[in-house]
Amino acid sequence: MTDDGTTTSTRSAWDAPVRTLLRARPGVALADVDASATPGFDGRKADAVPALAALGTGLSDLQERLFAHGRTGGERSVLLVLQGLDTAGKGGIVRHVLGMVDPQGVALRAFGVPTPQERAQHFLVRVRAALPAPGRIGVFDRSHYEDVLVPRVEGDLDAAGLDARLADITAFEAEVAAQGTTVVKVLLWVSPGEQHARLRERLTRPEKHWKYDPRDVDVRLRRPAYEAAYADVLAHTSTDVAPWYVVPADRKWYARLAVSALLHDALADLRLRWPEPTYDVATELARLDATA
Ligand code: AMP
Ligand code: MG
Secondary structure, eight states: OOTTSOOSGGGTTBSSOHHHHHBOOTTOOGGGSOTTOOTTBOSOHHHHHHHHHHHHHHHHHHHHHHHHHHHTTOOOEEEEEEEESTTSSHHHHHHHTGGGSOGGGEEEEEOOSOOHHHHTSOTTHHHHTTOOOTTOEEEEESOTTHHHHHHHHHTOSOHHHHHHHHHHHHHHHHHHHHTTEEEEEEEEEOOHHHHHHHHHHHHHSGGGGGGOOTHHHHHHHTHHHHHHHHHHHHHHHOOSSSOEEEEEOSSHHHHHHHHHHHHHHHHHTTOOOOOOOSSOHHHHHHHHHTTO
16 A cells, blocks of 8 residues: 555456446447456356455445545545446446445435425435535435436436436536545446346345345336436446446345446545644653553
8 A cells, every 4th residue: 555545456456447347338228238247357146255355355445435535624525426227237237336434434324216205396406405515425316317217217207307416417517526425336237037037036035125126127118218328327427527437236245246347446546635633743752651
């Protein structure tokens, strides 16, 4: 680990920068994305375990630097936006990736169907209220993107209304980035076959029944419409200040590794040093030792 928190060892498992490999490509047809691929990772599940642990060590150090920065007047923060179809593994990312860092530095917000009160407001009001404070890693489990995906698939908003929301989103994210928040948007992409297996498991294992929602099957039947809606979102909202990454998610170990690497690189880019003390260290050492 160098003084500004950059590491080389944690990235050795990757054969190219993960951000380059996974950045959403213009015009991508999601139906053609191989959800079982492991782009850039030259290894198998067994190799992912030490790779994830190494990334976790780096991530934890970088997160503590960010927290210390926030505690000492710094204004930077990071926002990880997680999107994906049901069973894509958003919860697993929260547990296994964010679980590797100090929970006091993480601000997690899951977005569900808007309440009547929320519906009466502009769709970004509840999102703005959930933005991370300085020094924090904010995580959105679903996000403002549901406000363009769901109404589009359900036919609740006309084309002009959807375009207006997309424009609102890009302006909002540019403003968030300009205020010092690094925005990382991840689309976890699961194949129809793997999604079927995961939903089935929710029905066949009693301890997973609580995760199943009968509406998941209705949504699954609309997959082509969701693919088109997501493709439009990627085409219109993947900007340099708030890029989208498409992460193949059929192999949970790969998705966790990839998101860890994306988060790691976003934090490393901040090049945060440990804060300078506001007191004289030698004087304080002498004072302290005098009490021994
Ligand atoms: P889950 O993530 O499984 O807890 O499910 C949350 C549900 O809330 C999903 O069906 C989402 O599509 C839905 N949801 C979240 N945000 C919105 C939104 N802004 N508009 C409509 N539905 C939403
Ligand atoms: Mg669900």
